[in-house]
Amino acid sequence: MSMTESQPLLSVRNLQLAFAGKPVVRDVSFEIAAGEKLALVGESGSGKTITALALLRLVGDAQLQGQALFDGRDLLALSERQMRAVRGGDIAMIFQEPMTALNPLMTVGAQIAEVLQLKQALSPAQAWTQAVELLATTGIPEPARRAAAYAHQLSGGQRQRAMIAMALASRPKLLLADEPTTALDVTLRGQILDLLGDLQRQTGMAVLIITHDLNLVRRFADRVAVMERGLLVEQGPVAEVMQQPRHAYTRKLLASRPRRDVLEGPVAEGTQPVLQGQGLRVSYPTPLPGIKGWFKQGEFVALQAADVRILPGRTLGVVGESGSGKSTLAQAVLGLLPFGGSLQIAGQQWQQPAMRNLPHNRTLRRVVQVVFQDPFSSLSPRMTVEQIVAEGLLVHAPELSDAQRQTRVVSVLEAVGLTEAQFPGLLARYPHEFSGGQRQRLAIARALIVEPDLLVLDEPTSALDVTIQQQVLSLLQRLQKERSLAYLLITHDVDVIRAMAHEVMVMKDGQVLESGSVQQVLSAPQNSYTRKLVEAAGVLEQTL
Numbered sequence: 155m156s157m158t159e160s161q162p163l164l165s166v167r168n169l170q171l172a173f174a175g176k177p178v179v180r181d182v183s184f185e186i187a188a189g190e191k192l193a194l195v196g197e198s199g200s201g202k203t204i205t206a207l208a209l210l211r212l213v214g215d216a217q218l219q220g221q222a223l224f225d226g227r228d229l230l231a232l233s234e235r236q237m238r239a240v241r242g243g244d245i246a247m248i249f250q251e252p253m254t255a256l257n258p259l260m261t262v263g264a265q266i267a268e269v270l271q272l273k274q275a276l277s278p279a280q281a282w283t284q285a286v287e288l289l290a291t292t293g294i295p296e297p298a299r300r301a302a303a304y305a306h307q308l309s310g311g312q313r314q315r316a317m318i319a320m321a322l323a324s325r326p327k328l329l330l331a332d333e334p335t336t337a338l339d340v341t342l343r344g345q346i347l348d349l350l351g352d353l354q355r356q357t358g359m360a361v362l363i364i365t366h367d368l369n370l371v372r373r374f375a376d377r378v379a380v381m382e383r384g385l386l387v388e389q390g391p392v393a394e395v396m397q398q399p400r401h402a403y404t405r406k407l408l409a410s411r412p413r414r415d416v417l418e419g420p421v422a423e424g425t426q427p428v429l430q431g432q433g434l435r436v437s438y439p440t441p442l443p444g445i446k447g448w449f450k451q452g453e454f455v456a457l458q459a460a461d462v463r464i465l466p467g468r469t470l471g472v473v474g475e476s477g478s479g480k481s482t483l484a485q486a487v488l489g490l491l492p493f494g495g496s497l498q499i500a501g502q503q504w505q506q507p508a509m510r511n512l513p514h515n516r517t518l519r520r521v522v523q524v525v526f527q528d529p530f531s532s533l534s535p536r537m538t539v540e541q542i543v544a545e546g547l548l549v550h551a552p553e554l555s556d557a558q559r560q561t562r563v564v565s566v567l568e569a570v571g572l573t574e575a576q577f578p579g580l581l582a583r584y585p586h587e588f589s590g591g592q593r594q595r596l597a598i599a600r601a602l603i604v605e606p607d608l609l610v611l612d613e614p615t616s617a618l619d620v621t622i623q624q625q626v627l628s629l630l631q632r633l634q635k636e637r638s639l640a641y642l643l644i645t646h647d648v649d650v651i652r653a654m655a656h657e658v659m660v661m662k663d664g665q666v667l668e669s670g671s672v673q674q675v676l677s678a679p680q681n682s683y684t685r686k687l688v689e690a691a692g693v694l695e696q697t698l
Contacts, residue, residue, distance in 0.1 A: 157461060157595060159224070160184060162185040162187050162188075162352045163186055163187060163188040163190075163224065163225065163327060163328060164209075164222070164223070164224050164328060164360070164362075165183065165185045165221070165222075165223040166182060166183055166184050166205075166209070166220070166221070166222050166223075167183050167220055167221040167223070168181050168182070168183055168218040168219070168221070169181070169182040169183070169205065169208065169218070169219070169221075169222065170182075170218070170220050170549065171201075171204060171205070171208050171213065171216050171218055171219075172216065172217045173215060173216055173217070173383075175217070175387070175661045176179055177382045177384065178201055178204060178384050179201045179204060179205055179208070180384050180385055181220075181385070181386075182201075182205055182220075182385070182386045183380075183386065184389060186328065186360045186362060186378050186570075187360065188327070188358065188360055189354070189358045189359070189360055190360050190361075190377070191351075191360070191363065191376045191377075191391070192359045192361070192362050192363070192375060192376065192377050192378070192379060193363050193364075193365060193370075193374070193375035193377070193378045193379070194206070194362060194363070194364045194365075194378075194379050194381060195365060195366060195368070195378055195379065195380050195381065195407065196366065196380060196381035196382060196407075197366055197382075197407075197619040197620075197621060197622070198366070198590065198619050199383070199612060200381040200382055200383060200384070201381050201383070201384040201385075202255050202364045202381045203250075203332055203333075203364055205381070206247070206330045206332060206362060206364055208222075208230075209224075209229055209245070209330070210229075210237070210240070210241050210245060210247065211229065211230070211234075211237050212233075212241075212254040212416060213251065214679060216366060217426060218230050218329055218626075219260065219393065221442055222242070222416065222666070224240070224245070224328070225244070225327070227659050232668050233576070242269060242272075242273060242323075242324055242326075243273050243324045243326065243408065244324075244326055244327050244328065244593050245326055245327070245329075245330065246320075246321035246322065246323075246324060246326035246328075246329055246330070246421075247321065247329070247330040247331070247332065247477070248317050248321050248329065248330070248331045248334050249317065249331065250333040250334070250696070251309075251670065252305070252313035252314050252316065252317045253305060253306075253310075253313060254310075255317060256305040256313060256316065256317065256536075257305075258304060258305055258306065259304075260290075260304075260314040261302050261303060262300065262301060262303060262304070262305060262308065262313075262320075263282060263285045263286065263289070263300075263301025263302055265287075265316075265317055265320060266281075266285035266289070266301070266320045267281035267282050267284070267285040268281075268282075268286055269323040269324060270284050270285060270324075271347075272321075272325065273323065273324040273622070279362075282301070282502040283513040284323075285301055285319070285323070286298050286301050288319040288320075288322060289301055289315070289316065289319050290352070291319065292316075292318050292319050292349060292353075293315065293321070293345075293349060294312055294315045294316070294319075296610045298369055300312060300316070308475065309477070310339075310342065310476060311339075311342040311345065313398055314334060314335075314342075314346055315346070315349070316575045317334075318334075318346075318350070318353070320638050322353060322357070325357065325359075326359055327359055327360065327584070328359060328360045328361075328362065329350075329359050329360070329362070329364070330362050330364070330459075331361060331363045331364065331637075332364045333364060333365055333366075334346060334350070334363065335347065335365075335367070335370060338541065338693050339475040339476055339646045340475075340646050340647065340687060341475060341686060341687060341690045342475070342476075342651060343690070344373075344392070347370065347373060347374050348613070350363075350374070350617075358570070363375060366407075366619050367620075368396075368408065368620065368621055369691075371392060371396075372396060374392070375392050376392065377389065377390060377391055377392060377446065378390070378391075378392050378396075379408070380395070380397050380401065380403065380404045382401075382403040382691060387401045387403050387404065387405050388400055389674070390400040396408065399697055406621065407620060407621065408608045410620040410621045410623070410624045411624070411649060412623065412624055412627050412649050412650055412652070412653035412654070413628070413653055414652065414653045414654075415631045415653075416631055416634065416635070416654065416656065417467055417468075417634070417635055421465045421466070421467070421468065425465055425466060426501060427463050427464060427465050427498075427500055427502055428463070428464050428465065428466055428499065428608045428640040429462060429463065429464040429470075429493065429522075429608055429640060429642065430463050430488065430496075430497075430498045431461060431462040431463070431486075431487070431496060431497040431498070432461050432496045432497075433454065433459055433460075433461065433492075433494070433495035433496065434457060434459075434460040434462070434483065434486055434493055434495040435457060435458050435460075435462070435493060436456045436457040436479075436482050436483075436485075436486055436491055436492075436494075436495075437453050437454060437455045437492035437494075438453070438454045438456060439451040439452070439453060439458065440452040440453060440454045441455075446557040455664055455676050456479055456526040456664050457479045457482045457483055457486065457493075457664045458664050458665055459495075459664075459666070460479075460483060460495075460661075460666050461667070461669075462483070462487075462642075462658075462659070462667070463657075464608065464640040464641070464642060464657075465640065466607070466638040466639075466640055467634060467635070467639065467640065468640060468641075468655050468656045469634070469642075469643050469646065469653030469655045469657075469659070470537050470622055470640075470641070470642055470643065470652050470655065470656070470657045470659065471643045471650075471651040471654060471657070471658045471659070471672065472484075472642065472643065472644050472647065472659045472661060473645060473646060473648065473651055473658060473660055473661070473687065474660060474661035474662055474687075475646060476646075477663070477664065478662050478663065478664070479661050479662075479663070480644045480646075480661055480666040481612065481644060482664070483644075483661070484524070484612055484642065484644050487522065487608075487610060487642060488522060488524055488610055488658070489501070489504045489515055489518065489522075492506060492507040496524045499518055499521055499522050499607075500518075500521045500607050500608075501607060502514075502518055502521075503661075506520060512631040516549070516550075519549075519550075520546075520550040520604045520605075520606060521606055521607050521608060522606060522608045522609075522610065523546075523601035523604065523606040523608075523610070524601065524609070524610040524611075525597050525598055525601050525609060525610070525612065525614050525615065526597065526611060526612050526614075527592070527609050527612050527613035527616055528620075529581055529585070529590065529593035529594045529596065529597040530585065530593055532597060533585040533593060533596060533597060533600075534585075535584060535585055535586060536584075537584075537585070537665045538581060538582055538583065538584060539563075539567070539581050539582070539583050539596060540563055540581035540582070541562065542585070542600055543563045543566060543567065543594060543596065543599050543600050543603055544559045544560070544562070544563050544603065545600070546600065546601075546603050546604040547559050547562060547603060547604065550604045551604070560581070562580070562603060563581065563599075563603065566599045566602050566603050567580065567596075567599050569599070569602065569633070570595040570596075570598050570599045570602070570629060570633075571595055571629060572592065572595055572596070572599070589622070590618050590619070590622060591618055591619075591622035591625055591626055593623075593653075594614065594615075594618065594626050594642040595626070595628065595629065598626075598629065598630070598633070602633070605638060606639070607639070608639070608640045608641075608642065609640070609641050609642070610642045610644070611640055611641055611642065611643045611644065611645075612642075612644045612666075613644060613647075614626065614630070614643075614645075615627060615647070616645070616646075616647065623650075627650065627654060629653065631653075631654070641654070643655060647691075648676065648687060648688060648690075648691035649691060651672065651676070652672065655672045656671065656672060657669065657670065657671060657672065658670065658671070658672050658675040659676065660679075660681065660683065660684045660687065662683050667681045667683055667684060668680055668681040668683075668684045676688055
């Protein structure tokens, strides 16, 4: 939809936002017409989320200047009482992480009903009925039952749908959606985008979507505005900006798609695999209903009949939705779960139960290391860089002196691109003093310090911006070539699989549906579920 000649629904003019006199958003101006979808794009720290929060006056201790005319009224000039009527009424917001945005002590139905009672003055019974109907509108299965569930009892996609239902409860004219699909699997992303698009067409509301996902922008938005360091550097129709970007920063974002730069060709004959698993199976006991539960337990099979093989210097990508068994497979490989079947790492078996800290298993834990999804939560905030990176040496190389350990730490930090010249006092710094990409480099250094043969990469870039993601993937590719590292790459991002993997396994409900070379599986998927994943990622028919 193009801008109409009538007055826009929202007109932001020369918006400025500062904390203690330090500007973080400067002279931002844009407009949104009724029924239009505008994407606000930029990396973390660009100012896009705080701009949206400023429109609702949800940024405490901030100095605001400029105008934000909504239906002819300046949001920045309204009283707090007037703003309370606007928030959740005429303007609603979907937050990035529904698990933290939803109240864990209230059912999702009660939270939606609360909005209806407050904004539409419905009775409790009417509000509950309407809440169930709103959940049904979002396509959530068994809406009456889900309404009585708590946030932790829902999947990620269901929680996001509940957030959307809550935002739509007051029939807003403008919906602010802050990274509404970042934490979701690729197929769920598509479903949520389709849902938002359908609801937007049905209700005629305008949508301001905040994201760093350019594929999402292409698929969803009418126009796009690009922010860099608090400035709006470019805006226009999506097709025009994507095909003919004028600003260097926009071109940089568009060029940040993961690039393939890995060793190709066959491995030398007779090379032994770093990881070899056959018939891997992981199950959990479950209670049985009724009298049966007194005498025996049921069983939930999280992983069944999985075969894996990774050669030195090669990557096996494991892709699938949440609950597919990817992380269960990774935990079995890491020796953190008891498992059935055969599993060898560098020719050695885990001594069952694998999670016991036996001397044999402790030796294997040096061979296989892990890099987690979110470095901020996986790195101890109370330990310095030197303590974090050197920790593995205290267990696996206790014979080293303090000076030898420090030398090894400095060497591995340089290998991942962190040096004293860049960061004075590097070894004495703490994780919070680094950006997300730099923290992930620390996490990689911590894994590399004990010189492993196999790295389990659990969604190593999903929490990062596109430009930082590309840098981390390039680092992993370089380290693999230099050290002949084997990677078990767990991800739901098909673009990352295309850039990194040599072989691919597609998983669903604990089963391996399809496996083979990355070109074979992604270019000509045989299984309908694989085709669905590839199509959702928008990479079908693209060559490697």
